[in-house]
Amino acid sequence: MLQRFIFIITTIIVWHLCIFGTLAQEKKIEDMDKFPPNPLEVTLPDPLLPNLPDKRQLTLTELQKLKTDLDGLNQEAQVTLQGGDRKKAFEIWNRELRLRRYLGTLAEIEALSRVGEIAWNQNERDEVRYISQRLQVIQKEIGKQKSTDLQLWQLLGQAYQKIRLPKLGILAYEQVLILVKQQQDSVGEIETLRNIGELYLSWFDYDQAANTYQKLLNLAINQGDKTNELRYLQQLAYIYGRGKQPQAAIDILNKLVQVYTREQNLSEIPALKLAIGANYESLAQKNPTLKQQAFDNYQSAYTTAWQLEQYARAGEALEKLIAFYRSQKQVDAALETGAILLETQTLANNFYGLMSAYDQIGNLYIERREYAQALTAFQKGLAIAQQLKYQESYFTQQIEKLKTEVKM
Known part of the structure; x- marks a missing residue:
């Protein structure tokens, strides 16, 4: 009985191991189907490569011939893509990229960057993933x-920019x-710093983008560079606005107001x-005492x-002032400002603004x-609404309600 019991237990264990092994194998195959091997890392014999016994380096003549052949592959891939066969085109490019590494790291990164940008524009996500994996290797x-090759790191950063991987691009540019x-x-x-700033912005990391442009x-x-001082101030204004600071x-x-005043460029x-007033609003x-600052800037x-x-x-500023007066229950002041708004919108030939002012x-x-x-x-608002064929029913409803009030 004991021997029979041991046999049964052993049989069950072996059966479970077989099932587990089969499932694991199936899972592995499934993963391979889901994430096929990176074609850029597959080592295949290629007729464009000479026989390399003992893994010797290519001679200068062989390198030049290989470069010419790979440029030819790039041209072939471009023609194939233009012909509408994207799959075939990227198969050719993948072959080119596998072989570019024989020309050195700089040449390979340049090619990865070039093809990566095409893959991104063509929405070839798998190809972008293959290229990003190779760049990370x-x-x-x-x-x-601990390479100090400046050009190499620059090309790496540019390559990440082209395939929209800001985090990795920033690491390279650092x-x-x-x-x-x-x-x-x-x-x-x-x-x-400009490249880093652009990457932070593409990543919507406004805090880090602000830090970068502040350095710029x-x-x-x-350096007394007035042109770029203005440029970076404008960029910071945009960043802080987007970042809700x-x-x-x-x-x-x-600071921008000071710069434009200094340069006698009052048109800005x-x-x-208006933007300062909106930020004070x-x-x-949270701090109602700042409403006056908003009002002063709108004025x-x-x-x-x-x-x-x-x-x-x-007209924009006057509308803000009217809203301010209304919030403070200063109806008389709001009406006086409204009269000025009518005149302003008339001078601006802004019929939508004029209709809104009457409202x-x-x-x-x-x-x-x-x-x-x-x-x-x-009624005056309705006359304009009818010309614009916009919000006619709204003004008509308001008029009907008021006719009742006036009769009463």
Whole structure:
């Protein structure tokens, strides 16, 4: 009985092991189907390579012939792609890329970058993945070697940019930054910081992008580079706006106002003042005392825009001022501003703005229970709405409601 029991247990164990082994094998095959081997890492004999006994290096003549042949493969792949056979084209490019490594790391990265950009534009995700995997292998190798080859790291960063891998691109450019600083290459430092800044922006990492462009701004100021100082201030204003950092945005926008005032370029001031006012409004949600700062900047935007005959911009500022007065229950002031808004939108030939102004004025008169004046405003608004064929039903409904009030 004991021997029979042992036999049964042994049989069950063996059966389970067989089943486990079969399932594992099937799982492995399934994974291979899901993630096929990287064709750039497959080592296959190729007729373009000479016989290499003992893994000897290619001679200069052989290298030149191989380069010519690989350039031919690149041309063949481009023609094939233009002919509509994408699969075949990338098979040719993969062959070219496998062989490019025989020409050295720089030549291989250049080719990977070139084909990677094409793969990205063609939405060939597998090809992009193969190329990114190969680039990471190269990066790991040169990292271990502690390579100080500046061109190599630059090409690596550019390659990652072209296949939209910002995180890896930043790592490569950080190595470039170390090397150009060691060489005291200020031009190279600026160019590298720009690349890093662009990559952070593409990754929507606004905090790091701001840090990078702040460094660029400091360099421009130290070098007396007024053109790039303005450029980086504009970029920082955009970044802080996207990153929802109103106080930082205000600081940068005020610096821009100073720069444009210094350069007598007043045409940019109204838009900047509007942006400053909007950021103060955002801050005022938590700190109501800052509402006055918002108002002051909107008023400054209107005044400057009117003087510059920027009537559309002046209209934007007036609408902000009306909203401010309404929030403070200052209906009289809002109506006075509304009258100015009508004049401004007329000068700007902004019929949509004019229609909106009559709507605001009508609602202000309703707040004061002056229904006859409100009715007149909405009727004028309807006349414009009919010309524009827009919001006619809204104005008609308002008028019908007010007719009842006026009769009462």
